[in-house]
Each structure stands twice: as structure tokens, then as C-alpha cells.
Ligand code: ADP
């Protein structure tokens with residue numbers, strides 16, 4: 159029912175809570191917390207990397223992501239083809255995080271006349287490349303004009319059998335915490351690109367100093383989704399107990415698994431996998447490399463837990479690191495430093511509402 163109170167900006171006398179007080183996850187929680195699914199086919203609604211829908215046969219996975227110019231990407235250093243590729247990857251990664259197979263994608267764009275046909279074709283080259291590499295069909299979308307920057311909304315479907323879907327909520331105390339690949343590289347790449355942008359702003363004659371940093375640049379500009387992990391784990395008969403993809407940083411994602419599984423954790427800082435190039439660049443920026451991994455984000459690796467009994471199966475697999483274990487909640491969520499100190503694991507990952515510069519009150 160709509161009432162008189164439903165004016166464009168609500169009732170002025172109503173209490174006003176700043177979104178910055180809530181943060182992204184607080185806002186999602188407030189907006190969605192009492193939603194009860196009406197359909198028995200809605201197996202999982204809000205709260206995981208993708209929704210799970212029972213179609214009668216295999217489960218359908220469904221996920222969406224929104225990318226906004228100036229918030230998620232900066233076209234001064236992000237080539238449009240890379241942007242298209244990345245927009246597809248961040249969605250494919252969410253299907254990988256459910257242990258599913260990506261299938262179809264829709265792409266919606268809002269674009270201003272600042273962009274040419276050729277520019278948008280470059281963007282679509284990136285989308286098409288990702289779709290071809292990950293065996294995904296582009297099946298639709300929507301196109302609108304924009305009075306501000308470029309906006310991209312991608313929705314993806316995936317498939318999986320019911321019993322092979324991995325949720326954020328299945329971890330138990332004692333389970334081992336594993337991560338694929340290495341972390342912090344995408345953030346290191348961003349630091350580098352931001353530095354060169356500042357140099358360029360001061361002196362446009364300066365050529366960017368990007369040689370020798372190929373790895374971290376690729377991590378930032380051309381991330382990949384770990385759809386390979388599903389088969390790798392299947393091949394050694396390991397089904398993770400919980401899983402999430404690392405879009406916001408290892409700390410934030412670990413806390414998600416703990417919250418949704420009702421566990422605590424111990425993460426060993428020295429076990430966090432970091433590439434030597436990431437290490438080198440972080441130190442150049444006077445940053446502790448593990449901070450890039452814990453708080454940086456955008457690596458799109460998978461963080462998952464396995465039963466302790468599965469340790470033997472996974473220990474010699476290259477590209478998977480065991481970085482800690484789940485505990486009972488009363489033991490807290492801890493990061494153990496190399497000298498054995500216990501530190502509270504806190505999420506200082508990307509949070510659009512907290513980092514955003516003050517925008518004028520629409521009223
Ligand atoms: P991810 O980082 O994997 O894309 P998010 O952190 O964006 O996941 O979202 C967490 C959960 O909240 C997901 O299940 C997502 O579908 C849901 N969600 C996010 N924003 C909204 C919204 N505005 N309305 C309803 N559900 C949302």
C-alpha cells in the first residue's frame with residue numbers, strides 16, 4: 159500500500175540515518191532482512207555470492223553486479239576492452255564462488271555522448287572475450303543514456319547440482335581455511351596506476367613508468383575468475399564446506415564466512431600467499447604486503463574451507479594455500495602475526511559508502 163508519506167524523499171520529519179553509518183553490508187541487511195521467499199523454488203535468496211533457484215532439474219544460480227565510473231573504475235587508466243572483460247569476470251567469479259558453472263549473461267549499460275561507437279565496441283570486445291573464454295552466452299541487456307558517467311550492470315546465471323553447491327554458511331570449527339592463487343596483486347596494481355595518474359596530472363608530458371610491473375597490472379586490469387577450481391577439487395574428491403570469492407579483501411571475506419557459518423577463525427599471516435612482484439611493489443609504497451592482501455580486494459581468487467580429513471588430498475596441490483582454520487565463535491576472529499601475536503581480524507576493505515567523498519544532500 160502506498161500512503162501520502164511515500165513522497166520522493168520520504169517524510170521530512172522522519173529520522174534520517176546516514177548511509178555512511180551503516181556501510182554497504184549494513185545497508186543491504188537493513189533493506190532485505192525480513193524478506194521471506196514466497197516460492198519453494200527459492201532455495202537461497204539474499205546473502206550469498208549468487209541466489210539459488212530450484213528449476214526442477216539442476217539448480218539455477220543467479221547473480222548481478224553494478225559498476226559505476228568514478229566509483230569502481232577510472233577510464234584514465236582502464237582501457238575499455240579491459241573494463242568489459244573485468245565487468246564479465248566479476249560476475250563469473252560469483253558463480254565460481256558457488257561451485258557452479260557459468261552459463262548466460264545480460265549486460266546493461268548507461269552511456270553518455272562522451273563515448274563513441276568505437277569506444278563502446280572496444281568495451282564489448284572485452285565482454286565477448288570473457289564470454290568466449292569462460293563459455294558464457296551473452297543473451298540480452300538494456301541500453302540507456304546517462305547524464306553522468308558510464309554505468310554497467312551485468313547479470314549472470316550458472317548451474318550446479320544441488321549437492322555440489324557451496325554456500326558461505328557451511329563451515330564448522332576445525333575446518334581448514336584455503337585460498338587459491340595469490341593475493342594483494344590487484345591492489346598493488348591499483349596503487350601503481352594511481353601513482354602514474356598523479357604524475358601525469360602534474361606533467362602530461364611524462365610517460366607512465368609501468369615497465370617491469372606486468373604481473374600486478376594484469377591482476378588489476380585483467381583479472382580472471384577461478385572457474386577451474388570446481389573441476390580441480392572434484393578431481394581430488396574434495397567438496398568445500400563453505401566458499402566465497404575475494405572481491406573485497408581477504409579479511410572482509412573471511413569475516414563473511416565466519417558470520418554466515420557461525421564460527422571464529424585463526425588466519426596465519428605468514429601463510430597468506432603473496433607474489434614476489436606484489437611484495438616488491440607494496441614495499442615501494444611503504445605498505446605491508448599482507449595488508450594489500452587482507453584489505454586490498456579485487457583479486458577474484460576463491461576463499462574456501464575444507465574438512466580437516468581432506469588435508470592430505472589438498473596439501474600438495476600447487477596454487478592452493480592453507481592459511482588457517484575455523485574455530486568456535488568464542489575464540490574470536492584472529493590474525494596471527496609471524497611473531498605469534500594475536501590481532502583482531504578487521505575488515506578495512508573497500509566500502510563505497512565510507513570512502514565516498516561527501517555528496518550534497520539531495521534535499
Ligand atoms: P558480492 O560481493 O558477492 O557481489 P555483495 O556483497 O554485493 O556480494 O552482496 C551480498 C548479498 O546481498 C548478495 O546475496 C546480493 O545479492 C545481496 N544484495 C546486494 N545488494 C542488494 C540489494 N540492493 N537488494 C537486495 N539484495 C542485495
Ligand code: MG
Pocket residue numbers: 207251252255402403405
Ligand atoms: Mg562474491
